[in-house]
Structure formats: structure tokens, C-alpha cells
Amino acid sequence: MEIKEAIEYINWMRDKFITDKPLEALDLAISAMEKQEQDRWISVKDRLPEDYSDVLVWFEYFRYGSYNRLYQTYGIGNYSAEYDAWTVNHESGWNKLRVIAWRPLPEQYKEEES
Numbered sequence: 001m002e003i004k005e006a007i008e009y010i011n012w013m014r015d016k017f018i019t020d021k022p023l024e025a026l027d028l029a030i031s032a033m034e035k036q037e038q039d040r041w042i043s044v045k046d047r048l049p050e051d052y053s054d055v056l057v058w059f060e061y062f063r064y065g066s067y068n069r070l071y072q073t074y075g076i077g078n079y080s081a082e083y084d085a086w087t088v089n090h091e092s093g094w095n096k097l098r099v100i101a102w103r104p105l106p107e108q109y110k111e112e113e114s
Contacts, residue, residue, distance in 0.1 A: 003033050003036060003037045005035075005096070006033060007030055007033050007034060008081055010026055010029060010030055010033075012029065012061050013026070014094065015025050021114050028105070038103075038104055039057065039103070040103065040104060041102070041103050042101060042102055043100070043101050044099055044100065044101060044102065048079050049078070049079055049102055049104075050083070050104075051078075051079065051080060051081050051082070052078050052079075052080060053078060054076055054077070054105060055076070055077060055078065055079075055102040055103060055105060056071040056074060056075075056076060056077075056102065056103050056105055057074060057075055057076070057077035057086070057088060057100075057102045058073075058074050058099070058100045058101045058102070058103075059073065059074070059075065059077070059086070059088055059094075059097060059098060059099045059100060060072040060073075060097075060098050060100065061094045061095055061096060061097045061098070062095045062096040062098075063095065064095060070096075072100075074107070075088045075089040076088070076089060076090075077089070077099060077102070079099075079102075086099045096098070
């Protein structure tokens with residue numbers, strides 16, 4: 001069973017419970033599974049992000065000159081379905097750019113109020 005299927009099934013089961021404790025436990029389980037689903041790399045072969053939304057990308061590019069080699073690294077990128085092209089780190093002129101995988105950016109840090 002995939003995580004998304006498990007979340008749907010648990011949401012369906014929530015209506016079956018009467019007391020607050022099981023509901024609280026189910027809410028916690030759903031929250032943990034949703035976080036796990038969001039905290040993984042997604043292959044561009046499986047799915048692309050929404051148009052022009054910033055995501056963390058794992059990519060490779062070729063560097064010419066005295067380097068002459070293929071590099072793999074990560075950066076902030078976004079995809080345009082209209083142009084079928086990626087922009088990574090606010091640049092589009094990468095040599096032989098190939099985005100391999102992506103994941104949503106984490107939520108911004110918020111300092112806890114005491």
C-alpha cells in the first residue's frame with residue numbers, strides 16, 4: 001500500500017471512531033505520513049512540479065574548459081511546461097543541464113514565541 005492510499009483509508013476510517021483519543025492518534029498518524037510523503041525526492045520521470053514553483057532539485061551539468069567533466073549537485077529550480085525547460089539557481093544557460101529529481105522546499109523557519 002502506498003502512503004497516499006494509507007492516508008485516504010485512514011481518513012475514511014476516522015468516521016468510524018467515536019472517542020477523541022483514537023481520533024487524535026489517527027490525526028497524528030496522518031500528519032506523520034503526509035510529512036514522510038513530502039520529505040522524499042521525486043524523480044522527474046514520475047512527476048514534475050507545478051509550473052514555476054520553486055523546488056529543491058538534484059541536477060547534473062557539464063563543465064567545459066580545463067574541467068571537462070560532468071557534475072552533479074543541488075540547487076533551487078523551477079520548471080516551465082510551456083517551454084519544457086528548467087531554470088536552476090535563477091539561470092537557464094547551463095551546459096547540458098539535466099534535472100534528475102526534485103522535492104518541495106521545506107517550510108520557512110519560524111522562531112518560537114516564549
